Amino acid sequence: MGRSGVSTRNHVKVTGREDGPTVMLAHGFGCDQNMWRLVAPALARDFRVVTFDHVGSGRSDLSAWEAERYAALDGYADDVLRICRELDLPEVVFVGHSVSAMIGVLAAIREPDRFAKLVLLVPSPCYIDDEGYRGGFSRADIEELLESLDSNYLGWSAAMAPVIMGNPDRPELGEELTNSFCRTDPEIARAFARVTFLTDHRADLAKVGVPTLVVDCLQDVIAPPEVGAFVRDQIPGSRLVTLPATGHCPQLSAPEATIEAIASFAAHR
Amino acid sequence: MTGHRTDPPRPEDRGGGAPALLPSLLEDSAEDLYENAPCGYLSTLLNGQIAKINTTLLKWLGYAREELVGLRTFSDLLTAGGRLYHETHFAPLLTMQGAIGGVALELRAADGTRLPVLVTSTVKCGADGRPQLIRTTVFDASDRRAYERELLRARREAEVERERLQRLFATLQRSLLPPSLPAVPGLEAAAYYHIASRDRVSGDFYDVFQLTADRWGFFLGDVCGKGAAAAAVTSLIRYTLRAAAVYDFDPVTVLDTLNTALHRESHGDDPRFCTVIFGILTPDGDGFSVTLASGGHPPCLLLRADGAAEYQTTPDGLLVGVFPGATFTARRIRLAPGDTLLLYTDGLTEARTAAGSTPDGRYGEPALRAFAARLAPAGAAGIIAALAVLLDGFGDGLGDDAAALALGVPSPRARGALTG
Structure with a gap:
């Protein structure tokens, strides 16, 4: 792995006020940084906004994906730290959606000085039910998700690979394709689904030493309310805000409330 | 649908004289x-x-x-x-x-x-x-899903089969090459092997083996074709060369024997032939004496201790296995301390690269000679390492299999460094 630069590797975009505090927005499993399209422009008025695609998602460098490196969330946390280092980002307010909330937690444990604050948007440290803990899913449910991924990626390699690999002979394919925000190589999608939904990071929460805001939604089938409360209880000194939103993507379904929650916490000294 | 077409009945054609009913009203x-x-x-x-x-x-x-x-x-x-x-x-x-x-x-x-x-x-x-x-x-989508599941299952099965086949090819490939080169006192030997595709067996081969207490045989060649058939021919070539050399140390006789064996095995629609250089190594003072003969193979390169690099051509030498009465001619070369002999297959010179020396954009023999001249004097391991870097740089241009074998007599200084 060379230092080919994170801007290509992770398709990093920096917008907003150059002299503003840095807000880094990390997308979750499923789509890419387009998830922040309703939120980033508003935040850019007051903050320097950094968005990126995890390796294997969106327009990241798919050739940089390695099964071994990304078999644990640490590989992704390592990428976050690398972006911070290469762009020389100080005092980052890291906003992680879904699985990226836990990626942020891991990054902040490793290099606490790099982060001013953490915003965990609909986080879950463990999706699988356990004794005395309700994550909302069983292992069989996750197997079903993998099946859903498979049946929706049928024919992907043939149809999408030339586009994503940037086939120079077929420039007409270069345009943005329908559903492309949420597509990637099926093998990568499976691996990311596994690491997202089958890892247990509950024990890491107590190690967070950065001011943290937990944000959940009134109704979210992926991260039920007790999970948000669990995360709040485990991270020392953290606060929980529940948005009047439904679904697992409040940055799309309730962008104003999401912006408000992020901005007020990020700006607050 | 066939070409046959029936016109839809017109409302007035309907019997009973009932008021015409537009189909859309249904x-x-x-x-x-x-x-x-x-x-x-x-x-x-x-x-x-x-x-x-x-x-x-x-x-x-x-x-x-x-x-x-x-x-x-x-x-x-x-x-x-x-x-x-x-x-x-x-x-x-x-x-x-x-x-x-x-x-x-x-x-x-x-x-x-x-x-x-x-x-x-x-x-x-x-x-x-x-x-x-x-x-x-x-x-x-019950039917479609069942069909898709079948497709997915078939695809996974195909992937598993492909892996199995690749493992089989790799094993077969290993069996056609020496697991390691034998230690020849006073000689440094090194080899390079590149397989263009994991989905078939390469047709390139080489070997170094002991014949008597102070005599070694070596060969490097390229079988016509690839895959299972080529693997079978390679196997035949290997044991024929090794066996023939036991009875007669003359490379010409050895290639004659191989020519006869291949030609006898060859059938009209299944031609079996190869290009090959076969040689015998014997200690000669502070160096080695090499007698070699070539059957249609690209000439080997001699990198001299004084920095020169020259092709060692052999007269005659047609493809082995095509003509029943093919003649081969031997050539003697002395390897003095600091000299290294480099044998290679045409996968190397036929590679497409911007650094090519031929009009059609291939690497070519002139470029290889210049490359060797820049390296010389160099030991066998050094040359092979440099070749590996060179070939790596060809990337996709290296479309074919490639093999190289280097045999060198370490210079006194290098030898001192090795032992001291």
């Missing part, structure tokens, strides 16, 4: 079309709550309308895995694009059975342009 109720369409219709509020659902979908699922409308969400109808997919892919895309089509999901019927469906949704906006609700069409 489908006169939009409400009935909605309720009993051959697909499911579902309208949900932005929070997912079911606002309206058609009779077809209710029948498929086995629910009464009042059990769902206003009470349940679309997500509630999905399997847990489908819900995860819906929340992480479907819902965000629908919001970002305003529409999403052809998504494969499974619905859970009231009795717990699962219905594979294809779902298409669009967002309906109000007069103010703000999203109001989501319209969803649901198609029964």
Whole structure:
């Protein structure tokens, strides 16, 4: 792995006020940084906004994906730290959606000085039910998700690979394709689904030493309310805000409330 | 459809003199079309709550309308895995694009059975342009899903088979090459091997082996063709060369024997031939004496201790195995301390590269000679290492298999460094 630069590797975009505090927005499993399209422009008025695609998602460098490196969330946390280092980002307010909330937690444990604050948007440290803990899913449910991924990626390699690999002979394919925000190589999608939904990071929460805001939604089938409360209880000194939103993507379904929650916490000294 | 066409009956053709009925009037109720369409219709509020659902979908699922409308969400109808997919892919895309089509999901019927469906949704906006609700069409995809599952299964099976085949090829390939080169006192030997595809066996081969206490044989060649047939020929060539050299140390006799053996095995539609250089090494003072003969193979390169690099051509020497009476001629070379002999297959010189020395963009013999001249003097391991870097740099240009074998007499200084 060379230092080919994170801007290509992770398709990093920096917008907003150059002299503003840095807000880094990390997308979750499923789509890419387009998830922040309703939120980033508003935040850019007051903050320097950094968005990126995890390796294997969106327009990241798919050739940089390695099964071994990304078999644990640490590989992704390592990428976050690398972006911070290469762009020389100080005092980052890291906003992680879904699985990226836990990626942020891991990054902040490793290099606490790099982060001013953490915003965990609909986080879950463990999706699988356990004794005395309700994550909302069983292992069989996750197997079903993998099946859903498979049946929706049928024919992907043939149809999408030339586009994503940037086939120079077929420039007409270069345009943005329908559903492309949420597509990637099926093998990568499976691996990311596994690491997202089958890892247990509950024990890491107590190690967070950065001011943290937990944000959940009134109704979210992926991260039920007790999970948000669990995360709040485990991270020392953290606060929980529940948005009047439904679904697992409040940055799309309730962008104003999401912006408000992020901005007020990020700006607050 | 065949070319045969029947015109639809015209209204006035119908018997009985009854008033003509336009076919479209048969489908006169939009409400009935909605309720009993051959697909499911579902309208949900932005929070997912079911606002309206058609009779077809209710029948498929086995629910009464009042059990769902206003009470349940679309997500509630999905399997847990489908819900995860819906929340992480479907819902965000629908919001970002305003529409999403052809998504494969499974619905859970009231009795717990699962219905594979294809779902298409669009967002309906109000007069103010703000999203109001989501319209969803649901198609029964049981048959298609079964078919797809079969496809997936077949694909996985094919992948497993391919891996198995690749392992088999790798094993076969290893069996055709020496696991390591023998230690020849006073000589440094090194080899390089590049296989263009893991999906077949290469036709390049080489070997170094002991004949008597102070005599070694070596060869490097290229079989016509690739794959299983080439592997079989390679195997035949290897044991013929090794056996022939035991009876006669003259490379010409050895190649004659190989020529006869290959030609005898060759059949009209299954020609068996190769190009090869065969040689005998014997200690000669502070160096080695090399006697070699070539059968249609690119000439080897001699890198001298004084920095020169010259091709060592041999007269005659046709392809081995094609002509019953082919003649070969031997040539003697003395390897003095610091000299190294390099044998290679044409995969190296035929590689396409910008650094090529031939009009058609191939690496070519002139470029290889210049490369060797820059290296010389160099030991066998050093040359092979440099070749590996060179070939690596060719990337996709190195389309064919390539092999190289270097035999060198270390210079006194290098030898001192080795032992001291």
